[in-house]
Amino acid sequence: MITVWGRATSSNVQMVMWAIGELRLEHKRLDVGGAFGGNDTPEYRAMNPNGLVPVFRDGEGPILWESAAIVRYLGATYGDEQFWPSSPAARADVDKWAEWIKTTFGPAFLPTIFWTLLKPADKRDHAAFAAAEKRVKTLAIMLDARLAEGDYLGGSDICFADIIVGTLLYRYFTLDFDRADAPHLRAYYDRLTARPAYATHAMVSYESLREK
Numbered sequence: 001m002i003t004v005w006g007r008a009t010s011s012n013v014q015m016v017m018w019a020i021g022e023l024r025l026e027h028k029r030l031d032v033g034g035a036f037g038g039n040d041t042p043e044y045r046a047m048n049p050n051g052l053v054p055v056f057r058d059g060e061g062p063i064l065w066e067s068a069a070i071v072r073y074l075g076a077t078y079g080d081e082q083f084w085p086s087s088p089a090a091r092a093d094v095d096k097w098a099e100w101i102k103t104t105f106g107p108a109f110l111p112t113i114f115w116t117l118l119k120p121a122d123k124r125d126h127a128a129f130a131a132a133e134k135r136v137k138t139l140a141i142m143l144d145a146r147l148a149e150g151d152y153l154g155g156s157d158i159c160f161a162d163i164i165v166g167t168l169l170y171r172y173f174t175l176d177f178d179r180a181d182a183p184h185l186r187a188y189y190d191r192l193t194a195r196p197a198y199a200t201h202a203m204v205s206y207e208s209l210r211e212k
């Protein structure tokens with residue numbers, strides 16, 4: 001049995017849960033982190049010294065953290081050829097976008113767009129927000145050009161890299177800010193929203209994270 005420690009409102013937990021959902025794996029998820037707390041105890045830090053969610057364990061396997069590493073573990077262990085390409089070249093060709101979303105798009109979008117919009121207007125750094133909006137537009141256009149090549153990153157169906165890339169798109173498309181004109185990205189998001197596992201695990205309200 002797979003166990004996931006982490007609140008459903010965390011995008012990094014959502015990524016892992018969406019992968020579990022796509023792969024139809026038996027699991028249990030424990031509410032930890034945020035308002036639930038529980039991630040700063042000695043027992044929790046023994047599992048993840050960062051004190052962050054998610055933490056993951058598959059049966060008696062190693063305790064894992066870092067959401068993208070967990071999705072790759074799930075792909076390698078349970079995915080078919082479409083979900084986890086066996087060719088290193090084919091896999092790296094989609095994995096580069098997974099890395100990019102974690103290291104480039106996410107850091108541009110999450111702290112300055114997502115978390116700013118969850119603050120009251122009088123507490124926002126408007127100049128930083130405007131700069132981030134511009135940067136995220138440029139990045140969205142890059143992703144749009146890649147998604148013009150096919151329905152999913154790996155062709156006609158979903159692969160592990162779509163999970164790492166697609167999770168944040170619920171926040172990206174439901175927040176009120178000036179987005180790039182990116183029709184392929186929009187069509188990709190619409191395809192994701194039609195997937196039951198995405199709807200269940202990634203389209204999770206962030207209202208409880210809003211700063212009063």
Ligand SMILES: N[C@@H](CCC(=O)N[C@@H](CS)C(=O)NCC(=O)O)C(=O)O
Pocket residue numbers: 010011012013032033034039051052053054065066067068
């Ligand atoms: N790079 C880590 C980041 C993990 C992370 O930042 N988790 C956040 C939630 S998205 C967290 O644990 N925040 C503290 C909390 O929820 O209490 C990953 O991808 O798993």
